[in-house]
Amino acid sequence: MYVLRRLPSLIATVFAVSLLxxxxxxxxxxxxxxxxxxxxxxxxxxxxxxxxxxxLDDSLPIRYLHWVGDALTGDFGxxxxxxxxxxxxxxxxxxxxxxxxxLAIVIALAIAIPVGILSAYRAGSRTDKLISSxxxxxxxxxxxxxxxxxILIFAVWLGVLPATGWVNFTDDxxxxxRSALLPAMSLAIAEMAVYTRLLRTDMIATLQQDFVTxxxxxxxxxxxxxxxxxxxxxxxxLLTVAGVQVGAIIGGTVVIETLFAVPGVGRLLLEAVLVRxxxxxxxxxxxxxxxxxxxxxxxxxxxxxLDPRISHGRxxxxx
Amino acid sequence: MRVHRRPMRGPWKRALAxxxxxxxxxxxxxxxxxxxxxxxxxxxxxxxEAVEAGDPVEGGSIAVGLEAETNSWxxxxxxxxxxxxxxxxxIYDPLMQRSADGEVRPYLAESLEPNADLTEWTLKLRSGxxxxxxxxxxxxxxxxxxxxxxxxxxxxxxxxxAQVTSLDVVDDLTVVxxxxxxxxxxxxxxxxxxxWPFSPTAAAASGPDAGANPVGTGPFVFESWQRDSRLVVxxxxxxxxxxxxxxxxxxxxxxxxxxxxxxxxxSGDIDVMQSLRQSTVIRARDLEGVNNFEHLGSNAGGMTLxxxxxxxxxxxxxxxxxxxxxxxxxxxxxxGSGVTPPQTQFWSPDSAWYSEKVAESYPGYDLExxxxxxxxxxxxPERSDGxxxxxxxxxMFQCPPDPSLNELSQLYQALWQALGAQxxxxxxxxxxxxxxxxxxxxxxGCTRVGADRDPYLVFDDAFTxxxxxxxxxxxxxxxxxxxxxxxTTDVDARKAAVEEIGLVLNENVPxxxxxxxxxxxxxxxxxxxLDGWTFPDGAEGNGANASTAMWGHVWRVE
Numbered sequence: 081m082y083v084l085r086r087l088p089s090l091i092a093t094v095f096a097v098s099l100l101x102x103x104x105x106x107x108x109x110x111x112x113x114x115x116x117x118x119x120x121x122x123x124x125x126x127x128x129x130x131x132x133x134x135x136l137d138d139s140l141p142i143r144y145l146h147w148v149g150d151a152l153t154g155d156f157g158x159x160x161x162x163x164x165x166x167x168x169x170x171x172x173x174x175x176x177x178x179x180x181x182x183l184a185i186v187i188a189l190a191i192a193i194p195v196g197i198l199s200a201y202r203a204g205s206r207t208d209k210l211i212s213s214x215x216x217x218x219x220x221x222x223x224x225x226x227x228x229x230x231i232l233i234f235a236v237w238l239g240v241l242p243a244t245g246w247v248n249f250t251d252d253x254x255x256x257x258r259s260a261l262l263p264a265m266s267l268a269i270a271e272m273a274v275y276t277r278l279l280r281t282d283m284i285a286t287l288q289q290d291f292v293t294x295x296x297x298x299x300x301x302x303x304x305x306x307x308x309x310x311x312x313x314x315x316x317x318l319l320t321v322a323g324v325q326v327g328a329i330i331g332g333t334v335v336i337e338t339l340f341a342v343p344g345v346g347r348l349l350l351e352a353v354l355v356r357x358x359x360x361x362x363x364x365x366x367x368x369x370x371x372x373x374x375x376x377x378x379x380x381x382x383x384x385x386l387d388p389r390i391s392h393g394r395x396x397x398x399x
Numbered sequence: 400m401r402v403h404r405r406p407m408r409g410p411w412k413r414a415l416a417x418x419x420x421x422x423x424x425x426x427x428x429x430x431x432x433x434x435x436x437x438x439x440x441x442x443x444x445x446x447x448e449a450v451e452a453g454d455p456v457e458g459g460s461i462a463v464g465l466e467a468e469t470n471s472w473x474x475x476x477x478x479x480x481x482x483x484x485x486x487x488x489x490i491y492d493p494l495m496q497r498s499a500d501g502e503v504r505p506y507l508a509e510s511l512e513p514n515a516d517l518t519e520w521t522l523k524l525r526s527g528x529x530x531x532x533x534x535x536x537x538x539x540x541x542x543x544x545x546x547x548x549x550x551x552x553x554x555x556x557x558x559x560x561a562q563v564t565s566l567d568v569v570d571d572l573t574v575v576x577x578x579x580x581x582x583x584x585x586x587x588x589x590x591x592x593x594x595w596p597f598s599p600t601a602a603a604a605s606g607p608d609a610g611a612n613p614v615g616t617g618p619f620v621f622e623s624w625q626r627d628s629r630l631v632v633x634x635x636x637x638x639x640x641x642x643x644x645x646x647x648x649x650x651x652x653x654x655x656x657x658x659x660x661x662x663x664x665x666s667g668d669i670d671v672m673q674s675l676r677q678s679t680v681i682r683a684r685d686l687e688g689v690n691n692f693e694h695l696g697s698n699a700g701g702m703t704l705x706x707x708x709x710x711x712x713x714x715x716x717x718x719x720x721x722x723x724x725x726x727x728x729x730x731x732x733x734x735g736s737g738v739t740p741p742q743t744q745f746w747s748p749d750s751a752w753y754s755e756k757v758a759e760s761y762p763g764y765d766l767e768x769x770x771x772x773x774x775x776x777x778x779x780p781e782r783s784d785g786x787x788x789x790x791x792x793x794x795m796f797q798c799p800p801d802p803s804l805n806e807l808s809q810l811y812q813a814l815w816q817a818l819g820a821q822x823x824x825x826x827x828x829x830x831x832x833x834x835x836x837x838x839x840x841x842x843x844g845c846t847r848v849g850a851d852r853d854p855y856l857v858f859d860d861a862f863t864x865x866x867x868x869x870x871x872x873x874x875x876x877x878x879x880x881x882x883x884x885x886x887t888t889d890v891d892a893r894k895a896a897v898e899e900i901g902l903v904l905n906e907n908v909p910x911x912x913x914x915x916x917x918x919x920x921x922x923x924x925x926x927x928x929l930d931g932w933t934f935p936d937g938a939e940g941n942g943a944n945a946s947t948a949m950w951g952h953v954w955r956v957e
Contacts, residue, residue, distance in 0.1 A: 085847070109828070109830075109831040109834070110828065110830030110831040110833075110834055111830075114830075114833065114834055114837070115830060116553055117553060117555065118478065118555045118558075118869055119833055119866065120558040120559065120860065120866070121555060121556075121557045121558040122837060122866050123558075123866060126553075126557065128863055129552065129553075130552075130553055133552065133553075158607070159717040161470045162470045162471055162610070162611075162626070163471060163476065163607055163608075163610055164470060164544075164626070165612065169626070172625075174624075191420060227659075228658055228659070228662075231662045231666075232662065235662060235663075235665075235668070236662050236665045236666050239666060239667070241665040242663075242666070242668050243462075243630070243659060243662045243665075243666040243668050244652075244654050244659050244663045244668060245629070245652060245654075245663070245668060246625075246628050246629075246706055248625070259590065290793070308560065338655050338656055339656045339658075339659050340659065341627070341628070341652060341653065341654035341656070341660075341663075342627075342628070343626060343627035343628035345623055347627055348627070351468070351627075354828075354829065354830065356830050357831060375794070399579075
C-alpha cells in the first residue's frame with residue numbers, strides 16, 4: 081500500500097528527469113552533424129543532409145515527443161557516433177557500473193559498520209579520535225588520487241591486482257572480481273568515511289536511550305546490545321545517505337571508469353558528451369536518473385522495514 | 400631518429416619513476432596543470448631506445464594499450480587517429496604506405512601508375528589475396544566497397560574523395576581511379592582509410608553493424624570487440640605475405656588515462672603502450688626493461704589567428720603577437736621541457752618535408768620587435784579595427800578546457816598583456832571550439848597544426864577557400880606553389896614548393912606554434928621489430944611513425 085502511495089511521485093520524477101535530460105543535452109553548443117561528418121567534410125549541404133536524416137531540424141517539442149515515444153518502447157535510437165543501438169550499449173555497460181557501485185557500497189559498509197560502532201562505543205577515546213580524523217582525511221582525498229595510489233600499491237609494487245581493464249563475469253568470475261576490486265575500493269574510500277561518521281553520531285544518540293540502559297541492566301552482552309539492539313534504530317541516516325550517495329557513486333564512476341579503463345556507463349556518458357552524441361547522452365542520462373530514483377524509492381520502502389510505524393501511516397515524519 | 404642502447408639502471412630508479420606518477424598527480428591537483436619537471440638528462444627530439452630485434456619468433460600474444468577507443472572500424476565511418484590506425488593496420492592492409500624516405504609506395508597494391516596528366520591512376524592488385532571471409536580481393540570487390548566510401552551518406556571520406564569521379568574496373572585485377580583534375584598527391588589518400596579494402600560481402604551482410612565487425616585482408620582476423628575495453632584479433636593463417644604475421648594474437652585495449660596506461664605497462668597488464676603526451680614520453684624513457692620507439696610527428700601544438708577579423712587582418716598585429724611569445728616557455732607549461740623541440744613550420748624535423756630555411760625564418764621571441772609592431776598598429780590612424788589611436792588591442796583567446804591548456808592560455812595572456820593588449824580567456828569545449836573555428840566566429844585560440852600527410856593535401860585544406868581554412872588566410876604565392884604540388888610528382892620540385900609555402904606562412908603568420916609533438920610506442924623488451932617493417936618488395940618502411948606500428952611484422956621473444 082505504501083508502495084502504491086509513492087508511485088505517482090516516482091512517475092512524475094522520472095518524467096521531469098526525461099524532460100530536463102532532453103532539454104539540457106539539446107541546448108549544448110556544438111552541432112552533432114559536424115561531429116558525425118568530421119570538420120573536413122562539413123560542407124553546409126552535408127551538414128544539412130545529416131541534420132535532416134537525424135531529424136535535428138524538427139522543433140524541440142516534436143523531437144522530445146518522438147524520443148519519449150520511442151524510449152517508452154525501449155528504443156533509444158542509434159548512436160550518432162558509433163551507429164550502435166543506444167539501448168544495447170546501456171544493457172552491455174550497466175552491469176559493469178552496477179557491479180562496481182554495489183561492490184563499493186558493500187566494501188564501504190563492511191568497514192564502516194564495525195568501525196562506526198566501535199567509534200560510538202568508545203566515544204571520546206583515543207580510538208574514536210583516530211577513527212574520526214582518519215575519516216576526515218579520507219573524505220578530503222579525491223577518488224582519482226586514491227585510484228592512482230591503489231594502482232601503484234596493488235598493481236605496480238605488489239603486482240597482485242591488474243592496474244586497468246575489465247573481465248566480464250561470464251568469461252571468468254574470479255578475474256572479474258579482481259578487475260572490479262580496485263575501482264570499487266577507489267569509490268568506497270570516501271563513502272566509508274561518510275558512513276562511519278554518520279553511524280557514529282546516530283549510535284551515540286541511541287546508546288543514550290532508555291532501552292539500551294535497560295538492556296545493560298538486564299545483563300545483555302555489549303556485542304548483542306550494539307549489533308542487535310542499537311544498530312537498527314541507528315541506521316536511518318546511514319540508509320538515507322547511502323541512497324543519496326548512489327548519486328555520488330555514479331558521478332564517481334565517470335572518473336573511475338576512465339582511470340581504470342572499465343567499460344561502464346560512466347565512461348560511455350563522458351565520451352558521448354564530448355562528441356555531442358545526443359541520443360547516447362540522453363539515453364544514458366535517463367537510465368542513470370531512473371536508477372537513482374528507483375534506488376531512493378527502495379530506500380523509502382526499507383524505512384518501513386526498519387520502522388514498521390511508517391507503513392502503518394502513523395508516522396510520516398521521516399518520509 | 401637516433402637509436403642507442405639504454406644504460407642499466409638500479410631498481411630505485413624504477414621506484415622513483417613510479418613515485419613520479421603520484422608526484423605528477425599531486426602537482427596537477429595542486430596547481431591545475433602538469434608543469435615540466437625540467438628533466439636535466441632528457442634529450443630534445445625523438446630518441447628511440449631499443450634492444451636489437453634479432454631473428455623473428457613465431458607465436459605468442461601481446462596486449463597493446465591505446466589512448467582512445469575508435470567509434471567504428473568501417474573505413475568511411477571511423478575517425479582514425481593514432482589509436483585507430485594501430486588497430487586498422489592489424490585488420491586491414493593499406494593499398495599504399497609511406498617508405499622510410501617519405502615516398503608513397505604500393506603495399507597491398509602491386510602497382511599504382513598515373514597517366515601523363517595525373518588525372519587517372521591505374522592500380523593493379525596482387526593475385527590470390529583474400530579477405531578474412533574468403534571473398535577474393537579483385538577489381539570488382541574493390542570497386543563495390545570503394546563506391547560505399549565514395550557515396551555512402553555521412554561518409555567521413557567524402558571530402559578527401561570529392562576529387563574522385565569514379566573507380567572503374569579494367570580487368571580482373573586492375574582498376575582506374577578517375578579524378579576531376581590533376582593531383583600528384585593522390586597516392587597519399589590510399590595510405591589512409593580510403594585505401595583499406597573492407598570485404599564487400601561482409602559489409603553487405605552486416606549492414607549497419609559492419610563497423611563493429613571488420614573484415615579486411617590484413618595480417619590479423621577480427622575476433623571480438625567490447626567497446627572501451629578490448630578488441631581481440633587472431634593470426635590470419637591465409638595471409639598473402641608468406642611467413643607473416645608472427646604473433647598469434649593481439650589484444651588492443653583503450654586506456655584513456657596517461658598515468659594508468661603507463662602503470663599498466665609497468666605492472667605487465669599490457670606489453671605495448673601508445674602515447675602522444677610529452678610528459679608520458681619523458682617518464683617512459685625512465686622505465687626499466689622498456690623500449691621506446693619515438694617519433695616527432697608533424698601534428699604540432701599551435702594557435703590560429705582569424706585573419707578575416709580585425710585586428711588580425713593586419714600583418715603587424717599577427718607578427719607582434721607571435722614575436723611576443725616565448726615558445727620554450729609554452730613547451731615548459733605543456734610538460735615537454737627538454738624533450739620537445741620548438742616547432743617552426745607544418746613539418747617536424749623528422750619529416751621529409753622539413754626545411755632549415757623555413758626554420759630560420761620563423762618569427763622568434765623578440766619583445767622589442769613585438770612592441771614596435773604593436774605600437775605601430777595601435778597608433779595608426781587607419782588601424783583596421785576602427786578604434787581611436789592609442790587604444791589597446793582587445794581580443795579573446797579560446798582553448799578547450801584542460802588543465803595544461805588553461806595554463807598555456809594564461810601564459811599567452813601574460814605575454815600579450817606585457818605588450819599592452821587586453822586578452823580575455825575563454826575555455827570552450829572541443830566540439831564547440833571546432834565549430835567556432837569552422838564558422839570563423841572567433842578571434843584567436845589554440846589548435847593543432849599540421850599532419851603527416853602529403854603537403855598538397857595539408858596546405859590545400861588549410862589555405863584555399865574551403866571549410867577547413869580556419870585562419871581565412873589565402874595568398875597568390877601559396878596558390879602558385881600549390882599548383883606545383885598538385886601537378887608534379889617530382890620530389891625535389893615538390894620540396895621546393897613546400898619550402899616556399901613555409902616561407903610565406905612564416906612571414907604572414909596565420910598560425911603560430913607551441914611546440915612539436917613527440918610520440919612514443921613504449922614496449923616491454925620482449926616485443927620486437929616495431930619499427931622494422933618493410934614493403935613486400937623489401938623496401939624499408941617508415942618505422943613506428945607517429946606511434947603506429949605495422950603489426951604483421953612484430954614478434955615477441957620468450
